Amino acid sequence: MDLDSLLNALIPSWSSVAILLAFFTYLGFAVSVVPGKVIPGVALSDGTRIHYRCNGLLSLLLLVALLGIGVWMDFISPTAISDRGLELLSTTFIISVLVTLALYVVGCKSHDRGSSLKPHVTGNLIHDWWFGIQLNPQFMGIDLKFFFVRAGMMGWLLINLSVLAKNIQDANLSRSMILYQLFCALYILDYFFYEEYMTSTWDIIAERLGFMLVFGDLVWIPFTFSIQGWWLLSNKAELTTAAVIANCFAFLIGYQVFRGANRQKHVFKKNPKAPIWGRPPKVIGGKLLASGYWGIARHCNYLGDLLVALSFSLPCGISSPVPYFYPIYLLILLIWRERRDESRCAEKYKEVWAEYCKLVPWRILPYVY
Numbered sequence: 191m192d193l194d195s196l197l198n199a200l201i202p203s204w205s206s207v208a209i210l211l212a213f214f215t216y217l218g219f220a221v222s223v224v225p226g227k228v229i230p231g232v233a234l235s236d237g238t239r240i241h242y243r244c245n246g247l248l249s250l251l252l253l254v255a256l257l258g259i260g261v262w263m264d265f266i267s268p269t270a271i272s273d274r275g276l277e278l279l280s281t282t283f284i285i286s287v288l289v290t291l292a293l294y295v296v297g298c299k300s301h302d303r304g305s306s307l308k309p310h311v312t313g314n315l316i317h318d319w320w321f322g323i324q325l326n327p328q329f330m331g332i333d334l335k336f337f338f339v340r341a342g343m344m345g346w347l348l349i350n351l352s353v354l355a356k357n358i359q360d361a362n363l364s365r366s367m368i369l370y371q372l373f374c375a376l377y378i379l380d381y382f383f384y385e386e387y388m389t390s391t392w393d394i395i396a397e398r399l400g401f402m403l404v405f406g407d408l409v410w411i412p413f414t415f416s417i418q419g420w421w422l423l424s425n426k427a428e429l430t431t432a433a434v435i436a437n438c439f440a441f442l443i444g445y446q447v448f449r450g451a452n453r454q455k456h457v458f459k460k461n462p463k464a465p466i467w468g469r470p471p472k473v474i475g476g477k478l479l480a481s482g483y484w485g486i487a488r489h490c491n492y493l494g495d496l497l498v499a500l501s502f503s504l505p506c507g508i509s510s511p512v513p514y515f516y517p518i519y520l521l522i523l524l525i526w527r528e529r530r531d532e533s534r535c536a537e538k539y540k541e542v543w544a545e546y547c548k549l550v551p552w553r554i555l556p557y558v559y
């Protein structure tokens with residue numbers, strides 16, 4: 191694609207605006223109406239808790255079913271998203287900028303002293319816009335932080351399904367595309383099946399809502415995590431049976447470490463005495479879990495996430511670095527996040543954290559890092 195064609199393809203259209211507004215409207219409706227388990231979030235500094243309706247899986251399945259009916263009745267084209275990939279990207283980017291500007295203005299004007307809406311203004315415009323001002327801003331009773339990450343994960347699956355439809359339409363379906371689609375679909379469905387675990391993650395409990403999270407959720411997750419699918423639309427990668435089996439093992443091992451570590455952490459926060467791997471948990475200073483995966487590495491869940499990300503790219507072969515953008519980016523991001531987490535934990539837990547680091551010396555990958 192030449193530069194002129196690329197720039198033209200990036201120009202937002204009314205159809206892309208309509209698609210995104212319809213998507214956000216559905217999600218806003220679903221988060222309030224679709225039945226789901228209500229989960230209390232962690233206690234905030236003022237003692238309050240936000241309650242989250244974890245109905246993401248049912249909302250996603252209902253959305254896919256509605257879209258499927260629309261395709262069957264010729265109301266919707268199955269390639270509507272894949273045909274407008276770049277203009278949807280630019281439109282979503284513009285929306286994320288506008289949303290963060292609104293969050294900044296509302297946050298600056300807030301006089302609420304509660305933990306969720308208390309403004310944290312440093313006076314540095316770029317810093318406050320990037321990291322956000324309020325912890326849990328809401329719109330019409332909807333927690334925006336939880337809403338945006340849900341939109342990003344659902345958007346990723348919808349992009350993949352449209353890319354798959356385009357691939358089938360072009361009569362170009364391959365083992366590589368099937369593997370990539372299968373791994374991503376399992377990962378996304380698993381995310382929503384265990385959506386309540388998201389309520390105890392660092393992003394939800396500690397990060398304020400600014401451009402970093404809004405852009406990350408609405409733009410980065412759906413449009414960069416799907417790069418492999420876009421790449422496979424115009425490129426072929428022939429996989430041997432051995433390569434397919436190895437790829438499956440990489441995904442399964444990564445998934446087991448990622449999900450297992452996150453589950454242990456979530457259960458520990460709910461019940462600190464719950465056994466881990468059949469034994470009473472080892473706890474440092476009555477606060478820090480040092481059993482199971484968390485006794486192997488201080489951020490073992492990151493290792494699982496990296497292996498899963500790598501398994502999304504391996505079906506594309508090794509002829510191009512483009513499909514490996516996601517795992518490379520994720521490696522850089524997680525190391526940066528791990529350093530930030532370590533700094534915050536050292537400040538929060540002090541000598542307890544030092545004791546934990548001595549007991550569990552490895553950060554992400556045992557005997558390497």
